[in-house]
Amino acid sequence: xxxxHSVGAKxxxxxxxxxxxxxxxxxxxxxxxxxLLLVDGIAGPKTIGAISxxxxxxxxxxxxxxxxxxxxxxxxxxxxxxxxxxxGMVQIPSLPGFEPEPxxxxxxxxxxxxxxxxxxxx
Numbered sequence: 001x002x003x004x005h006s007v008g009a010k011x012x013x014x015x016x017x018x019x020x021x022x023x024x025x026x027x028x029x030x031x032x033x034x035x036l037l038l039v040d041g042i043a044g045p046k047t048i049g050a051i052s053x054x055x056x057x058x059x060x061x062x063x064x065x066x067x068x069x070x071x072x073x074x075x076x077x078x079x080x081x082x083x084x085x086x087x088g089m090v091q092i093p094s095l096p097g098f099e100p101e102p103x104x105x106x107x108x109x110x111x112x113x114x115x116x117x118x119x120x121x122x
Contacts, residue, residue, distance in 0.1 A: 001069040002078060002117050007043055008051045009065035015041030020117060021067050024077040025050045031084065032057075082113050 005012035007021045022039045029036055029050065037050055051073065052065040058076055067073045 002114055003069050007067040009048050011066055013043040018043045027081050
C-alpha cells in the first residue's frame with residue numbers, strides 16, 4: 001500500500017499520507033491547468049474538495065471525498081501518474097532537499113514507482 005491510513009473526509013489523515021495524496025492530486029491538477037493544492041499534510045476543505053472533484057471528474061462510483069489505502073481513488077491516482085510517466089507527460093513529484101536517484105524509462109514498472117512514492121510521504 002502506498003498510504004497507510006485513509007485521507008479526506010472523516011479520515012485518519014496522517015500528515016505523510018495527506019502530503020502524498022496532495023502531491024498526486026497536484027499531478028492531476030497541473031495537467032488540467034487547475035489550481036494546485038498547498039502540500040502541507042493537512043486534509044482541510046480544499047484537499048477534501050479536490051479529492052471529491054477528482055472522483056467526479058474520473059466518474060468514480062463513489063464520490064465521498066475519501067482516499068482509502070486499498071481503495072479505487074488511490075489506485076486511480078497512482079495509475080494516472082504511472083501512465084503520465086510512461087508517456088513522458090509528467091515528472092515524478094519531488095521534495096526540496098530530497099533528491100533520490102532519478103527514475104529511468106527502464107525503471108517505470110508499477111512496483112518501482114510505488115516504492116518511490118512511498119519515499120515521498122516524508
